[in-house]
Structure formats: structure tokens, C-alpha cells
Amino acid sequence: MIRHSEISEFIRSHLWDDHEIYFTDVESVKEKPPYPFVSHKFTSPYIEQAHGPNIAFDGAKEIETHTTQPTMTISFTVYSTDRDECLDAAISFRNWVSFLLPRYLEDERLDVVIVNVEQVQDRTVFIETEYEFRHGFDVMLRTTNSIQRQTDRIDYVEINDRVISIKGE
Template sequence: MNLAIIKEVIARIKLDTGVQIVKGNTIAPQPARPFGIYNLTSPYIKGRGRGAVTQYKEGTSIFEKRTEQYKFTISFSFYAGNVETTIESAYKVHQWFLFLGQGFIRDKNMAVVSVGNIQDRTTFLVDEYEYKHGFDVQLRATSEQIRQLAETIETINIGGI
């Protein structure tokens, strides 16, 4: 999982939509409303199989590479002082994943698997409502692992002939 790419996606969403999104479940102070939060609710969902293993040679060294595809889910929630603004913010980001951000996501070697429905996530606090709407996005990414193989003996002379 490349968390730096997730941060790039969040920054690009703000650039393209104007919606500020910060990391959720932190002790950092919340920004002024309206804003959104994101959480990686499922950082690794295993794909089928065990991945593809290939060998290649670079110079005199032999390497083994394992490539796999996996999915991960990001949950977005948008906060504001009223319901209309939360819906509007959620809708802008929802549309970004469906269309505007497709090229950017593809350039990062990922793909959108599914974009969930926008849902009311409003909660009642002690004496007031906390208005929020949100949705989940599932993305597919590729992971590669490379290791150098130990040198192998091609032939051995066991004496005699």
C-alpha cells in the first residue's frame, strides 16, 4: 500500500473540486466547516490467487518479482453547518471519482472499482446535530515485491572425467 499516492489523490481532489479533505480519526484540530475527512477503512483486500511470480536477469544478478493486484476502500464524510452543503461537497467528490479524476487515478496505476451511494451520516450530539454525508470508494492497485536470488551453480566437476 502506497500511502503517498493516497495523499496525492486527496490533494488533487481539492485542486479539482475546491473541497478540503483531511485525514480522519486523528487528534489534529478540525478545520473550519465545510470540510471532508477520509479514512482507509479497508487498506488491503486480497485479490484472487497468489500473484504472478517472474524471474529476470540484470547484469549477472538474477531477480524474482512477485506482482499482485489488490483492492482498498476509502470512506469519505463531509461536514458542514447545514445538510445542503454536506450533500453538495459529497456530490462534487463523488463525481470526481466517477469522471474528472479517472485520468489522474489511471496515471497513478490504479483503477476505480466502485463508487458507493451518497448516504446521510448525520449524528445527534448532546444538544445539536452534526450534519454529514458521505460515501465509500473502492480502488484497485498493483503491488510489486522484488528479491535477488542467490547465485546458482550451473555445472559442477565431480572429478574423474
């Protein structure tokens, strides 16, 4: 099962340790943290990938497992009241995501890998009387997701007083 909140918390804690910059989900925070800060949102939380069944036998049980490697897109945006500070922080954060975050993910043995890191884009907005400078980029992650179903296996059938063995293995 994919736990998006665990991924967010993992990134938040490592980003704070390395850069002491706030990392928040802007949609759930009542007040914005001090500038500059980074927001995130899973814009595509589950992108299905092709998969197939894997069938195994355990005694009289048949276990069918479907394992997929779904991807997800997380969008990061750096906020600031200063254009240069915002762009510098966005580039620094993108470099951190590209270079250090994959190693942290590997060290923690999280079932998440970085597939692609997009380029930094200007996302600046005009709010009432002044600009809020925003620069951001998207990151595609991949994980594994498995579901299982277990069914009883038929070992034999009896037809007209005749026993027929069924070999399912």
C-alpha cells in the same frame, strides 16, 4: 510500495483546486476545519489479490518477482451543520471522484486506478445537543505491488569427477 499518504495528498490538492473544500484526515487533526469539509480514511489499506511468480535469468543470477494488484478501500465523508449543504456537497464530491479523479490519476501516471465508487450513504451523528450532518461513500482503488528476490544460479555440478551442466533457462 504503496504510499497511502501520497494518494491522500494527490486527492487533497486536486479537490482544493477544483472545489476549494478542505480535505482532511479527521483522526489526525486537532481542530475540525470550517464546514463543509471532507474527511478520508483508508478502511481497508491492503486487500491481497491472487498472484504468481515471474522468474527471469540474468547471467548467473535468478530473479524471482512476485507482482500483485492489491486493492484498497478509502472512505470519504462530507461534514456540515446543514443537511442540504452536506448532501449536495457529498453528491458533488462523488461525481468529481467518479468523473474527474480518474483522469487526474491517468494524467499524473500514478499507479492507481479506481475500481468502484459506492453510493452516497447517510452517516449523520448526534453530538451532545445537535446533529452533525455527514454523508459519505467508499471508493475501491487498485495498484500494483512488486517484490523481488535474487538468488545465485547453479550452472554446473561436479559428482565423482564428472561435471554436469545444469540448464535453468
